[in-house]
Amino acid sequence: xxxxRNDKRREIQTYAIGLMLALAATGAAFALVHWPSFPARxxxxxxxxxxxxxxxVHFQCFLxxxxxxxxxxxxxxxxxxxxxxxxxxxxxxxIMANLHSxxx
Amino acid sequence: MSxxxxxxxxxxxxxxxxxxxxxAEPDVFGFWIxxxxxxxxxxxxxxxxxxxxxxxxxxxxxxxxxxxxxxxIETVILLTSSFTFGxxxxxxxxxxxxxxxxxxxxxxxxxxxxxxxxELNDFATMIGNGASPTRSGFLSSFFALVPLHGLHVLAxxxxxxxxxxxxxxxxxxxxxxxxxLRLGLFWHFLDIVWIAIFSVVYLQGLIR
Numbered sequence: 140x141x142x143x144r145n146d147k148r149r150e151i152q153t154y155a156i157g158l159m160l161a162l163a164a165t166g167a168a169f170a171l172v173h174w175p176s177f178p179a180r181x182x183x184x185x186x187x188x189x190x191x192x193x194x195x196v197h198f199q200c201f202l203x204x205x206x207x208x209x210x211x212x213x214x215x216x217x218x219x220x221x222x223x224x225x226x227x228x229x230x231x232x233x234i235m236a237n238l239h240s241x242x243x
Numbered sequence: 244m245s246x247x248x249x250x251x252x253x254x255x256x257x258x259x260x261x262x263x264x265x266x267a268e269p270d271v272f273g274f275w276i277x278x279x280x281x282x283x284x285x286x287x288x289x290x291x292x293x294x295x296x297x298x299x300x301x302x303x304x305x306x307x308x309x310x311x312x313x314x315x316i317e318t319v320i321l322l323t324s325s326f327t328f329g330x331x332x333x334x335x336x337x338x339x340x341x342x343x344x345x346x347x348x349x350x351x352x353x354x355x356x357x358x359x360x361x362e363l364n365d366f367a368t369m370i371g372n373g374a375s376p377t378r379s380g381f382l383s384s385f386f387a388l389v390p391l392h393g394l395h396v397l398a399x400x401x402x403x404x405x406x407x408x409x410x411x412x413x414x415x416x417x418x419x420x421x422x423x424l425r426l427g428l429f430w431h432f433l434d435i436v437w438i439a440i441f442s443v444v445y446l447q448g449l450i451r
Contacts, residue, residue, distance in 0.1 A: 143258065143259070143337065146258055146337075147333060147336075147337045150254070150333055150336075151330070151333055154326055154329035154330065154333070155326070157325075157326070157329075158322065158323070158325075158326040161322050161325075162319070162322060165315075165318050165319070165322065165441075168441075168442060168446060169311065169314075169315050169318075169446070172311065172446045172449050172450055173311055175450070175451050179450050179451065182450050183447060183450055186442050186446045186447070186450070187442060187443075189442070190438050190439065190442035190443075193438050194435055194438055194439075197325070197431060197434060197435050197438070198435070201325055201329060201431040201434070202252050202253055202428065202431050202432075203249065203252065203253060203254060203255065204252050212272060213251060213252045213272070213275060216275060216276065216279055217279065219279075220279040220280075220282055220283060223283055224282065224283060224286040227283070227286065227287055227290065228286050228287070228289065228290040228293075231287070231290035231291070231293075231294060232290055232293050232294060235294035236294070239294075239297075
């Protein structure tokens with residue numbers, strides 16, 4: 140029974156840590172945009188970096204997926220979907236940008 | 244196969260309910276496949292939005308149409324609702340009283356509805372200022388992407404209401420528990436999509 144209580148406390152901690160990290164990343168990203176202190180391009184890079192970090196926090200703390208603990212199938216599916224997404228998004232943007240510059 | 248092994252995404256019931264834990268694996272994995280295909284739909288709408296950024300046709304631009312304040316409040320609300328749903332999952336897993344579980348679900352529902360009403364208010368303000376979906380390609384792609392996320396949140400809210408009926412009606416049997424597991428994945432997934440929306444759409448548009 141104490142083991143279960145410890146498990147419960149650990150899991151609540153995981154969610155609380157996830158919330159703290161996510162709030163910190165969100166706050167930082169909005170602050171960077173609201174009070175501009177870097178050139179626009181650097182700010183954009185930082186915002187995207189923070190977003191990626193926050194997504195990883197969400198996957199780890201809320202969806203309980205991480206490289207070492209997760210069941211293989213879930214992780215494979217995420218990696219496959221990520222591959223598909225990168226190919227389609229990057230392909231769309233490259234082709235449309237190319238088309239755009241040719242139409243100019 | 245130990246009690247604590249991780250069989251699927253989201254919270255795992257292993258230590259507290261072996262029987263449901265075994266049943267949950269294929270069900271939750273199937274739902275996970277749906278979520279990943281949903282992620283592909285969102286990704287393509289993001290790609291369209293990216294190619295449409297310049298297509299403002301002389302109308303409102305991102306910088307003039309978006310507001311940072313309401314977006315920040317919506318983000319915090321949605322984030323908090325992910326946490327409160329996590330607390331509901333823990334209440335379900337460790338067999339807290341049903342009242343505790345239902346209260347956490349109710350808090351999540353209220354936060355979801357608050358998010359939706361703020362978002363609808365944003366859209367109404369935008370359309371009132373002449374930034375309607377028919378104004379330019381840029382705004383069409385915005386209104387294809389962001390309200391689709393809102394529709395998902397609405398579906399999640401309806402699902403929360405269904406669960407708040409199912410839990411007292413059927414008690415926590417295997418079916419209800421697995422439904423809660425799936426709703427948890429859905430809710431946390433929507434939060435991840437929102438991270439992409441506030442970074443790529445709102446913050447990118449508002450950078451000076």
